[in-house]
Amino acid sequence: MTxxxxxxxxATDGRARxxxxxxxxxxxxxxxxMPVGTAATVKGMLPGSVRATGADILLGNTYHLMLxxxxxxxxxxxxxxxxxxxxxxILTDSGGFQVMSLSDLRKLTEHGVTFRSxxxxxxxxxxxxxxxxxxxxxxxxxxxxxxxxxxxxADRARIEASMELSMRWAQRSRDAFGDWPGHALFGIxxxxxxxxxxxxxxxxxxxxxxxxxxxxxxAVGEGQEAMFSCLDYAPDQLPQDKPRYLMGVGKPDDIVxxxxxxxxxxxxxxxxxxxxxxxxxxxxxQVNLKNARHADDPxxxxxxxxxxxxxxxxxxxxxxxxxAGEMISGMLLTWHNLHYYQELMQGMRDxxxxxxxxxxxxxFHAARAEGDIEPV
Numbered sequence: 315m316t317x318x319x320x321x322x323x324x325a326t327d328g329r330a331r332x333x334x335x336x337x338x339x340x341x342x343x344x345x346x347x348m349p350v351g352t353a354a355t356v357k358g359m360l361p362g363s364v365r366a367t368g369a370d371i372l373l374g375n376t377y378h379l380m381l382x383x384x385x386x387x388x389x390x391x392x393x394x395x396x397x398x399x400x401x402x403x404i405l406t407d408s409g410g411f412q413v414m415s416l417s418d419l420r421k422l423t424e425h426g427v428t429f430r431s432x433x434x435x436x437x438x439x440x441x442x443x444x445x446x447x448x449x450x451x452x453x454x455x456x457x458x459x460x461x462x463x464x465x466x467x468a469d470r471a472r473i474e475a476s477m478e479l480s481m482r483w484a485q486r487s488r489d490a491f492g493d494w495p496g497h498a499l500f501g502i503x504x505x506x507x508x509x510x511x512x513x514x515x516x517x518x519x520x521x522x523x524x525x526x527x528x529x530x531x532x533a534v535g536e537g538q539e540a541m542f543s544c545l546d547y548a549p550d551q552l553p554q555d556k557p558r559y560l561m562g563v564g565k566p567d568d569i570v571x572x573x574x575x576x577x578x579x580x581x582x583x584x585x586x587x588x589x590x591x592x593x594x595x596x597x598x599x600q601v602n603l604k605n606a607r608h609a610d611d612p613x614x615x616x617x618x619x620x621x622x623x624x625x626x627x628x629x630x631x632x633x634x635x636x637x638a639g640e641m642i643s644g645m646l647l648t649w650h651n652l653h654y655y656q657e658l659m660q661g662m663r664d665x666x667x668x669x670x671x672x673x674x675x676x677x678f679h680a681a682r683a684e685g686d687i688e689p690v
Contacts, residue, residue, distance in 0.1 A: 319455075319498040319525055321557045325667045329549070329576040332666040335526075335557055337455050338496040339395070339403045342370040344557065345573045345662055347655050348405060348581040353378050354388075354398040357586045358641075358648040361400045367621070367649065368656030371403040371455075373581045376448050377412035381431050381438070385451035393453035405456035405581075408445045408487075408502075411463050411562070422462065424479070442486035454497065458528065459487035461502045466536045473506035480504045480530075481518040488522050498525035500559060503552060506531055507544050516551035526557040529577070533562040542571050549576035566595060566658055570678055573662050574671070585655050589648030592636040596654060597681045603647065608633040611689045621653035622646070 321344075323333040335342040349356045349364055351372045356364050364372065374394055379385055388397050394404055413420060413427050420429045426441030445460035461480040464472055484501050491499045501524035505511030519527060529548050532541050541563075549558050559579035560572050569580055588595065592604040596616045603615075611629040619625075623632070623646040636643040658678075665674035 319496060321526070321555065323555065327666045327669050327671040328574070330573050330662070330666045330671045331576060331578060332663045333557075333578065335403075337403045337498070339401065339455055340370060342403055342579075343659075343663060344578040345569075345659055345666075346370060346579050347569065347659050348373045348579065349585065349652055349655075350375075350581055350583045351398065351400070351404075352583070353382070354394060356648075356652075358589060358645045359586070359652070361398065363649060364400075364652065365402065367652040368660060369402075369652065371405060372400055374398075374404055374406045374452065374454070375409065375412060376406050376445055376452075376458075377409035377440070379406075379452060380409065380440075380448050381433055381436075385448040389451040389453075393451075395453060403455040404453075405500075406449045406452055406454040406458065407561070408449070408458040408460040409440055410445075410461045413440055414463055414465065424482075426460075427462075442483045443490040446487055446490040450491075450494070456498045456500060456526070457491060459484045459499060459501050459524070461504060461530060463504070463531050463534065464506070466506060466531070466534050468506065470506075470508060470511075473504075473508060474511055477504040477506075477511050477515050481515060484519060484524075485522055488524070500524055500526040500528050500557075502528045502530035502561070503548065504531045507536060507540055509544075509547055512544070512548050513551050516548075520553055524556070526559060526579075527552040528559040528561050530561050532560065533564055533568075538568060538571070541568070542575065545572060545575040545577065566655070567679075567682070569655075569658065570662070570675055573666075574675060585651035586648045589646075589651050590644040592643065592647065594632075594647050594654075595651050596686070597678075598684055598686050599682045601686050603629065603632045603636050603643075605633075607689050613687075615650060616654075619650065619653065619657075621650045623650035623653075 320336045325332045333344045348371050352375045428439045442460040449457040460483050462476050464476045501519035503515045505515045557578045560577045563580050564582050594601040608629040614624040665671045
């Protein structure tokens, strides 16, 4: 296997792109959706089942793993891939977003962030250097630079100061990452919804030099319209020959809209979180299996889906096991949701490769407008 990390842009259709990221642990087909394995597991799924849905790469999280079971313990046990029994590529989030959203008594300085764990209240410090150390201990294939991500809405002065701090931290992350053959470091563009600030961020990141670039600071409360308005320019501010990753997105229509605007990679907890709460995502939109209308419905969730949930179980059964609180409910619906998301990505890859992305997008929206099938 190659020891290089590389990105090959294979086709474009408008601003939509398809290609392949090559890593020593395997090829990631783009556009790619990364299932989230926050604490070294995709909830409700075995690693082989996740692979069977079509996923090429998983996401793990620095913040959660540094707190429990600790990066040092995972390193002693052979690294994150062996620990969670996943032999494909893993991207790890730097922990910056979780420090902002989950931790208590956060104190931000030029050096880094001190905070108390949301688990037990213990005190910790996370800096660019420590984030790089943790991600190296985990053995991450794609490492994310440490950044600061303010929640939106925020005033321009706050966003500008945060962006400038993140760019200084990006340089420190680059320096601390050093030379690690076969592994990649991605920088994170910040700047809120301000086009000029995002442009300055992109220039700073490009000058530092990264293996890929993320559009950060979105999906934090701004709404889809504002997010798409930002994506109308933000990806094009980043290098065209490197992968572009939109962090924490999202719903299927968010994903299609992001790919349309030039995004190559995405992640979100939504498929697994929805599955655990009785929600399914299908080509016709979202289906709530909690509803009584499904109690006597013998049909599958989606008659055109080939996942084990749809080929083996009825809507009536899915409704029953959710109402009964059985574990299999979340397992089956998560498997279906991840399968649907990966089918969506494959459909977009095929459409881009053959110059049919506009037709694919129109069919996607038409099916969703049609809505879920009525009970018999």
